[in-house]
Amino acid sequence: MPDLVTIAINGAEVRVQSGITVASAVLTVRSGFRRSVAGELRSPVCGMGVCFECRATVNGEPQQRTCQLICEEGMVIEVDE
Amino acid sequence: MSGESYDCIVVGSGIVGTACAAKFAQDGMHVAIVDCLGAGLGATAAGMGHIVVMDDSSAQFLLTKYSQDLWLDLAARLPNSAEFQKCGTLWVAADEEEMAEVERKHSLYANHQVPTTILAIRELASLEPQLKSDLSGALLVQSDAVMYAPAVAKTLMEDAVANGAHWIEGEVTSIGHGSVDFRDGRSIKSQRIVNAAGERSAELTPGLPVRKRKGHLAITDRYPNFLHHQVVELGYLKSAHSVSSDSVAFNVQPRITGQVLIGSSRQFDESPEVDHAILSRMLARAVEYMPGLASCSIIRSWTGYRAATPDKLPFIGPWPEDDTIFLATGHEGLGITTSLATAELLSAFFSGRTPVIPMEPYLPAGTRLVSHA
Numbered sequence: 403m404p405d406l407v408t409i410a411i412n413g414a415e416v417r418v419q420s421g422i423t424v425a426s427a428v429l430t431v432r433s434g435f436r437r438s439v440a441g442e443l444r445s446p447v448c449g450m451g452v453c454f455e456c457r458a459t460v461n462g463e464p465q466q467r468t469c470q471l472i473c474e475e476g477m478v479i480e481v482d483e
Numbered sequence: 484m485s486g487e488s489y490d491c492i493v494v495g496s497g498i499v500g501t502a503c504a505a506k507f508a509q510d511g512m513h514v515a516i517v518d519c520l521g522a523g524l525g526a527t528a529a530g531m532g533h534i535v536v537m538d539d540s541s542a543q544f545l546l547t548k549y550s551q552d553l554w555l556d557l558a559a560r561l562p563n564s565a566e567f568q569k570c571g572t573l574w575v576a577a578d579e580e581e582m583a584e585v586e587r588k589h590s591l592y593a594n595h596q597v598p599t600t601i602l603a604i605r606e607l608a609s610l611e612p613q614l615k616s617d618l619s620g621a622l623l624v625q626s627d628a629v630m631y632a633p634a635v636a637k638t639l640m641e642d643a644v645a646n647g648a649h650w651i652e653g654e655v656t657s658i659g660h661g662s663v664d665f666r667d668g669r670s671i672k673s674q675r676i677v678n679a680a681g682e683r684s685a686e687l688t689p690g691l692p693v694r695k696r697k698g699h700l701a702i703t704d705r706y707p708n709f710l711h712h713q714v715v716e717l718g719y720l721k722s723a724h725s726v727s728s729d730s731v732a733f734n735v736q737p738r739i740t741g742q743v744l745i746g747s748s749r750q751f752d753e754s755p756e757v758d759h760a761i762l763s764r765m766l767a768r769a770v771e772y773m774p775g776l777a778s779c780s781i782i783r784s785w786t787g788y789r790a791a792t793p794d795k796l797p798f799i800g801p802w803p804e805d806d807t808i809f810l811a812t813g814h815e816g817l818g819i820t821t822s823l824a825t826a827e828l829l830s831a832f833f834s835g836r837t838p839v840i841p842m843e844p845y846l847p848a849g850t851r852l853v854s855h856a
Binding site: 457 | 704705706740778779780
């Protein structure tokens with residue numbers, strides 16, 4: 403039984419396996435991460451910090467690349483609706 | 484087209500050239516506008532797009548104020564892509580000496596019917612909470628605005644073409660004696676050739692004291708509500724004045740997207756590459772005034788050239804060495820602001836009307852043509 407951590411994604415509690423990235427955690431509940439200037443919903447492409455499509459607000463810090471962050475207990479993630 | 488004759492040929496399709504072409508075509512002249520790039524793709528695209536009243540000299544004040552009034556009239560007609568926002572400028576004072584400058588500017592602007600507000604540190608902090616807390620205060624100039632200048636140049640070009648102007652793409656190698664000559668051998672004719680080639684204008688009109696003054700800008704990712712006004716340090720004036728050495732100043736602008744445009748630097752340097760040493764100094768200066776910028780991501784940085792003159796005023800009017808050449812160049816960091824007034828002054832000159840403000844300070848004549856760089 404793997405360890406689990408609890409994070410919040412747009413206010414909803416989500417329990418995920420510890421050690422996974424925030425981007426992976428968000429993908430367990432939704433595919434859209436951010437809206438472009440034109441309003442299009444965007445999703446991660448590369449998973450390695452290059453495409454910048456996985457940006458979200460993490461613990462109040464905007465525009466964080468979630469594929470470069472490991473989930474920690476109590477993390478608060480906000481993605482564009 | 485080769486050999487075709489026009490009432491006026493405008494060389495350069497930046498904000499100044501497109502403003503001139505739009506105005507002259509509206510006046511009923513048969514106009515050609517020529518450039519090797521499309522509208523607004525040189526310094527117009529590289530700069531900040533700040534429409535600002537400046538008081539370096541009374542001539543500069545009159546020109547920037549006149550032009551700002553023209554922009555505020557035109558704003559309602561601009562497309563959304565112009566991103567015109569009357570966000571105002573905050574001139575921030577770091578110490579009591581700069582606060583005295585705030586008061587001097589306030590009185591001077593009031594004498595010219597430009598309303599401004601002196602802000603104490605507490606009021607400043609509520610308008611721009613990201614600014615550092617140990618400033619002395621600021622002057623708010625409410626009528627200043629920002630816009631996305633390349634989109635505006637495109638609109639002015641469309642206005643010119645709608646009024647019959649010909650847009651001609653090509654690299655101009657020489658102008659004079661009634662002829663504009665292209666690298667590919669074409670030439671077109673006019674008794675009025677307007678050199679609006681900005682930082683390249685001295686190549687086309689040798690002897691003109693216009694030098695390239697390099698600047699850097701950086702833009703952040705989107706941080707909505709991080710910044711609300713164009714914010715400039717009052718020390719900017721000292722920086723812009725120092726002609727001899729490289730300088731940086733804190734100058735930030737909010738974009739409609741939530742991005743923050745960060746400037747500024749001044750260098751006499753011919754290389755177009757980003758100079759990382761001066762970019763670092765510029766960003767450090769910005770972080771000093773606005774500490775929260777340190778955790779913002781910069782997504783792009785670039786350089787551009789201002790067309791600088793020895794006395795900080797543009798050249799607008801006839802070139803004494805060739806009676807077919809007229810100048811609309813040397814606007815340095817104020818070309819976006821002063822483009823519309825430049826077009827109005829030349830239009831008045833060509834038609835024999837009395838201009839709204841005296842043209843003498845901007846004429847390319849007398850001691851202004853002696854380079855003291």
